[in-house]
Every structure is written in C-alpha cells, then in structure tokens.
Amino acid sequence: MRTVLHSDLNNFYASVECVYEPKLRAVPMAVCGDPEARHGIVLAKNELAKAAGVKTGEAIWQARQKCPKLRTLPPDFKKYLRFARMMREIYADYTDFIEPFGLDEAWLDVSGCHRSGEEIAGELRRRAKEELGLTLSVGVSFNKVFAKLGSDMKKPDATTVISLDNYREKVWPLPVEELLYVGPATKRKLQLRGIRTIGDLANCDVGILRGALGKNGEMLWNFARGNDCSPVLSEGEAAMVKSVGNSTTTPRDLVNDRDVYLVLLVLSESVAERLREQSLRGGVLSVSVRDCELNTRSFQRKLRRPTALGEEIAAHARELFRERWYWERPIRSLGICMSGLESLADGVQLSIFPDADERRYDIERAVDDIRRRFGHGAISRASLLADRRINEINPREDHVIHPVGWRG
C-alpha cells in the first residue's frame, strides 16, 4: 500500500504577502493581476476576503461589490517562486518523489519513510508555519486522487486522512465535481444520468460511463473506487511554473501587420527576459489576439527546440500571426505565452551549433543587464522607434501570472 500526500499551500500568493506585511492579515486583501489595464482579476485572497465572498478568478470590480474595503496588491511572482522553492526543499527532506502541481501544490510519495503519512503531514505543517510562516492543507491517502481530495476537505492548516477503511464514508458523499478531472461538461453529462456524488459514480455500472464519456468514464469510475495507481512523478523545478506569458492592450487599436510585429517584438523580449531570469526555456508558443469587438483567438505552435531568445520567439510569433490572422477587424490587445517549459537546472538538449546560439544569448543577457542597471528604456531596438507610443508599453513591469486554478 502506498502513502501519498497532497500538500496545498493555503491562499498562497496572499499568504506570502502577509509574511512581508502582517498587518494585511487584519483586513480583507487580494492579490490581483492587471492583464488588460482596464480590468484586473483576483489571483488569490486572504481568509477575510474569502469570508466576504471574494472568489479567485473574478474581476476586481465584482470582488469590490461584495467587499468594498478590499485591499488589492499587485502580484510579486519572484517572491512566490522563492517561497515555492523553499517549500520544495522542505518536501525534499522526506522524499525524492515530489510532483508539483503549480507553485502552491504538490504530491509526495512517502511510502518509503517508515513513518505514518499523518505524522509526516503534521511535521510538514509545523515546519511550513515555523520556517516559512505559511499554512498547509495536507491530504493523506493511498493514491493521488484521494490525497488531492483530502487536501481540499479541510482548510486552512489541517490534515485529512482518507484510508482504505474510511474512504466510503469520507469521499462518496461528496459532489461528483470535487473529483479531479470532473469539469463542468463532465458534471453535466453525469447529472443527466443521475450521478451526483462520487459514491453514485463508484456504484454505477461502468458500461454506462463508458458509453457516456468513453475511456475517461472508466478512468473516473476507477478514481471514485480508489483505484488510481498513477505514480507520483519525480519532477524538476520547471514543472512548478506552467507558462510564462505576457499580454498588453495597446494605446491605440492596431490596424496593420507592421503595428502588430512591433508589439509582438516588445512582448517576446519581455517573455524571453523572464524565461532567462528563471533559467527556463519554452518549447510551445501561443499568440492570442483580441479584436476591437473583444473576440479572442489564439494560435499555438510547438517549436523545433526550446528557446529563451526574444528574437527567436518574435520570429515565430510573426510567422504564426501571418499564417493565421486575416484582418477582419482592428486589434485591441495581443498576448504571447510560452509553455512546455524546461529548466536549465534539470538539464537541456544542446544545439549542434552551440557557438552561434551562445552569442545570441550573450547579446540578450547583456541587454538584460543594461536594463536592470539603468531601467527598461535605457536600451531598445531601433525598429521600435518607428512608433513611440507602442514603445512606451513596458510589459516587463506589468505582467500577470495566472494561478494554477486556471488550467481549465
């Protein structure tokens, strides 16, 4: 029998902010992104804001309607990454099998520890509080799916054990959408068949589920019955960050390819700079385009090899845009996002032309250096001088990090 923990840092971004400013614990507070300047969203909130009904993912104005006194803070991703890394170091004192799920969650397989999962969970919680000033919810179970369910059951700062003996009483009465991979669409299909709880799912005829949901139906049926034998993967740091992206609403609507190329270049450079800062490279590029009527489309491409070079990202983005966008309407905002990340710390595939590559990285790193020392505007590409207003966008300083809950 395995012992799997799922550890969840409570209200992660907001809690880290409270470590630096304890007074924030006494007021309703939320960390909010400001992706489009015209409307930001709630990325994380503290307990008081939660009590007032503020939800992650909603717009700041919606949150303010429920909680007029809400304090909002911009996200400081560097801080969050630092705390996530320190938490990971604590996990590593117990096991090598650490599978991060975003910055604030991780599965740990502690089967080989000669101690009970509950005992380790308690120690993790104590250490997180003492060493980092953060609280954890930990689920302890015999598989990943139930461990994750457990960590959601009691918050904040709690351990929930779901064992072979009690999972029927603890898990089966829960609504079916609490189960991993049951999203709104699946929930609807299940409800049509009278399946409302995880217990209903477990006791349903597997043939019915296969008919309704195909292979996934059988997978969910197994999950509900505690038959999940997927291993806790031993994953590197890169897995903590899912993507690095940047978007901007331009000062004026964009009307031609040239305009767009300039903005894509600015965005690519800032995404690349952030990738380099975190020693990451991205293998999948997405470009998202929103027109003046607020229709959004996004295009994606897998790159031949992962990169953190602004010039390379911009070239791919231009190509992707040229192939896929037909100029039905002017453009209001543009975004670039790199995913499929690998960390240099975990080792990377080398190019067969290392010299040429290294020189390009040297140039971009030198630019990073100049900007760090003298400000973003100290150096920029001549091509960006063509339109001063576009060049005034400084995405580096107003980017947003989407919380993991957004994986959809």
Add this chain to the structure above:
Amino acid sequence: MARRTFVKVVAEFSREGGITPLRVEWEDGRSFEIDRVLDVRRAPAAKAGGYGTRYTVRVSGHETYLFEDEGRWFVEARE
C-alpha cells in the same frame, strides 16, 4: 506592532562559510555588541513582517532576533 528596521552589521565570515554577526549599528549611530549567537534558522519575521535567515542573538543580556535577507540585515524595532 513592530517595524522592520534595516541596520548596518559587522560580521565575521568563517573559512567554513558561516557568518557570525558581531555588532549592530543603528542609523542614529548607536551600536550594540552581540554577545552570542544562540540559534540560526530560516524564519519569517512575525512581528514586523519580512523573511530571512533569523539569528537569535544575545545583546547586553537580552535575547533578540536579527534577520538577514538577500544580503540586507534588519531587526524588529518597537514602534
């Protein structure tokens, strides 16, 4: 509530890589000798806010915390 106050620190760097703070100097020029370092660990500054390596030090008979965070040192000063 306490206030996070950055201070100047005189420290000894050992051959093994350890850092021992020896003296703390305040902005107003007062300086305090550290008699002994009693404990070193990573910890949040619960009173003033902030985070870092926390040195529990004895200064003229009193135990207090001294924090180091990315090269800067601070204390939790009473307000």
